[in-house]
Amino acid sequence: MFSWFGQVSFVPFSKVMEFARHLKNGRLMGTKCKSCSYTIFPPRADCPECMSGDFEFKEYSGKGKVFTYSTIAAAPTGFEALAPYTVAVVELDEGGRLLAMLGDTLDAATLDIGMDVQVVPRIDEEVPQIKVYYTIEKAGVTWKKAPPHTVD
Amino acid sequence: MSRVGVIGIGHGRFGRRSDATVQELAFEAYRMAMQDAGIQRQDIDASVIGAVPEYHKQRSIAGVIQEYLNLNPAPTWLTEVACASGSAAIRTAWMSIKAGLHDVVVVIGCQKMTELATPEILALMGRVGEVQWESVFGTTFPAYYAMFATAHTKQFGTTHEQMLKVAMKNHYYGAQNPNALFQKEITMEKALASEAVASPFQVYDCCANADGAACVILASEEKAKAMSDKVVWLDGIGCATASMSVLNRPNLVSLPSAADAAKQAYKMAGIKASDVKVAEVHDCFTIAEIMAYEDLGFCKKGDGGKFIDEKQSYIGGSTPVNVDGGLKSKGHPIGATGVSMTYEIISQLRGDSGVRQVPNADIGLTHNVGGIGQYTFVHVYKRD
Numbered sequence: 001m002f003s004w005f006g007q008v009s010f011v012p013f014s015k016v017m018e019f020a021r022h023l024k025n026g027r028l029m030g031t032k033c034k035s036c037s038y039t040i041f042p043p044r045a046d047c048p049e050c051m052s053g054d055f056e057f058k059e060y061s062g063k064g065k066v067f068t069y070s071t072i073a074a075a076p077t078g079f080e081a082l083a084p085y086t087v088a089v090v091e092l093d094e095g096g097r098l099l100a101m102l103g104d105t106l107d108a109a110t111l112d113i114g115m116d117v118q119v120v121p122r123i124d125e126e127v128p129q130i131k132v133y134y135t136i137e138k139a140g141v142t143w144k145k146a147p148p149h150t151v152d
Numbered sequence: 153m154s155r156v157g158v159i160g161i162g163h164g165r166f167g168r169r170s171d172a173t174v175q176e177l178a179f180e181a182y183r184m185a186m187q188d189a190g191i192q193r194q195d196i197d198a199s200v201i202g203a204v205p206e207y208h209k210q211r212s213i214a215g216v217i218q219e220y221l222n223l224n225p226a227p228t229w230l231t232e233v234a235c236a237s238g239s240a241a242i243r244t245a246w247m248s249i250k251a252g253l254h255d256v257v258v259v260i261g262c263q264k265m266t267e268l269a270t271p272e273i274l275a276l277m278g279r280v281g282e283v284q285w286e287s288v289f290g291t292t293f294p295a296y297y298a299m300f301a302t303a304h305t306k307q308f309g310t311t312h313e314q315m316l317k318v319a320m321k322n323h324y325y326g327a328q329n330p331n332a333l334f335q336k337e338i339t340m341e342k343a344l345a346s347e348a349v350a351s352p353f354q355v356y357d358c359c360a361n362a363d364g365a366a367c368v369i370l371a372s373e374e375k376a377k378a379m380s381d382k383v384v385w386l387d388g389i390g391c392a393t394a395s396m397s398v399l400n401r402p403n404l405v406s407l408p409s410a411a412d413a414a415k416q417a418y419k420m421a422g423i424k425a426s427d428v429k430v431a432e433v434h435d436c437f438t439i440a441e442i443m444a445y446e447d448l449g450f451c452k453k454g455d456g457g458k459f460i461d462e463k464q465s466y467i468g469g470s471t472p473v474n475v476d477g478g479l480k481s482k483g484h485p486i487g488a489t490g491v492s493m494t495y496e497i498i499s500q501l502r503g504d505s506g507v508r509q510v511p512n513a514d515i516g517l518t519h520n521v522g523g524i525g526q527y528t529f530v531h532v533y534k535r536d
Contacts, residue, residue: 006288010279042285042399068306068404070298072290073348076278077271079290084348087289089299089398097399099286108351113306133288 004130008078015045015053022057023121023132026145029057030096041096062119063139064090067097071108088136090117103135156249157376157383158533159256159369160189163495166364166483167333174208174264174365175220181367181491182221182260189369191379196369197254198227202241202261203487204234206276207268217260227254235436236522237261238366238490239529243389245370255375261491262365273361280523282397294358295350296398296524297437302352303404304439307454312352314457315438316343319356321466322435322474326481328508331492333362333483357438362483366491368498384501384516388421388532390414396526405454407440407525410447414519414530418449421532423515425449428471428532430500430510432493434521435478441465444519445473448530472510475500490520490529501535 002017003009004024022029030041035052041060046053069088072079079085082101086108089099098119102108106117116139124131162184164177172180178201186193199221201214210216218228231240238261245257268276280293304310319338326332343356376383392412395401402408418424425448433448435441442456450471451459459465465473476482476496479489497516499505516533 007290008278008288010283010287014284042397068299068303070295070302070353071348071351072292072295073350074292074294075274075290076292077275078278082290085290087291087295087299089404099291099399100289113303 004132006133016043018057019043020132023134024123024130026121026143028060028062028119028121028134030060030094031055032058039095041092041094041098058094060092060094062134064092064117064119066111066113066115066117067091068113069108069111086111090119090136092119098134100134100136103137105138105141106136154373155385155387156246156370157373157380157385158494158498159371159376159380159383160185160191161495161498162186162188162367163331163492164365165331166362166485166488166492168266169264169363170266174210174213174262175217177264177363177365178217178260178262178367179220181262181365182258185258185367185369189380191256191369193222195256195379196223196226196258197256198248199223199258199260200241200245201228201230202238202259202490203230203263204232204237205230207263207265207486209267217262221258223258233527234522235434235484235486236490236520236527236529237487238492239518239520239531240490242368242370242386242490242494242531243391243529246386246389249370249372255372257370258367259370259491260365260367261488263485263487264363265361265485266363285399286397292350294353294437297439298350298353299398300404300443300524301439304442305352307405308457310442310457313340314460315352315357315442316340317460318435318438318441319343319480321460322478322480325475325508326477329477329482332477332481333360334481353437359436359479359484362485364483364485364488364492366488366495368491368494382502383536384498385534385536386531387534388417388419388423390416390420390530391528392416393527394525396523398524406443407447407521407528409525409528410444410519410521410530413528414448417517417530417532421534423532427515428517429513429515430475430497431471431473431517431519432476432496433473433478433519434489435474435480436484436521440521441473441478448517448519467508467510475508475510490518493518493520494531497533501533
């Protein structure tokens, strides 16, 4: 199921692969250690602080601040058609950081380090297979979520 | 504590070497180093090969090179830490000598990169970063360093022109280095007109893939003194790591592994940054050299742009850096780079660098970075 995640997938399996199902349901999840409560994004199964392997997903608001960015002109395999595209690192309000491309609501020219942004879960509707990812959007952008307890 | 010395050095031509296999490239550098040291293969106890496996069609390259050098049955092994593989080879050779296991160890850094087809290179470029959470969004190697450049500009006001001045310096010296891939100077106008790669970087901010090899021969203090009258001593070594993922770094204006490795190496060698007379640093991208000035303590944090503006890293400046052309001008055959840096420092400390000689060079340093600072090796060399 983790192969659902990303424009190109290199990692089909992971102990945190339920992340992709949550993303499909409109939820951005970090992980919280059940033993010491250490909370982090990107998700990880094994706590780097107390070594526990007992974790749960914790929903993130997706709010954060731009940490850095670059507009990529020379694209690697699988991204040629998208170039030029801008990637940014976002410092998340709930802890941890993520890297993603800018969505349609943000212009690379107006991007600045420290600026408030919103990370939004996405499903690629243009392809037959399930493809989920997230984009970086203007602060305040909203999106639809599946009802609570949706399983697929 | 007994010392470990360098008794022989060799360096082949870097570039598109479609005339030679990787073991043939290795042999060019090996032959030069053996002749330089004036020793026979019976004197060699072991070899260490620094190379990154995924570029070669031949698997397990250390065994193939050991056979081609006619060094069987002496031990050999490969070290891999991305672009710092060559310095890792030097570190493990140093360790094996310090442990008393070997007396004379050949170190070869080598890489053949241009035999890969462009689609294979583009696919590899897409897996430079952490593949689970980052590469899935189309990151590239230049883009990672570009994100450091963006952050450095925001925090310290470093300009893209300052970054390109690093490239101009390195091309200026590379034009005087017969082993370099690009042996010509560049202008700011030409650099600013070059194609976009990953903002703020353009083509001239980036080093180029290349083929090549370099070799150094390390020996125990006793053997070095017996075998050579021009020994240069490896008196300080440091190595540190930082997160693979750019998401887990404390900041993106410095490579913490470089600062940590430098601290270790300075302490072991009993020197401070201002004692370094000539340095070879890992300028895979222009911002990387600016961060290296700062991480190594050649200037204050944030003053790297000013340091190149004032030409402090030119010969005649406070710390000449990459006066062989650096990765930018020599090309970057990744496994070979750390050993190539070492070749240059030994040559400088011997006083053999001709038109590029730094006056009174008695202490030299190499700074070799793997990836975006996942690994850094800093080595301090001294002549007696």
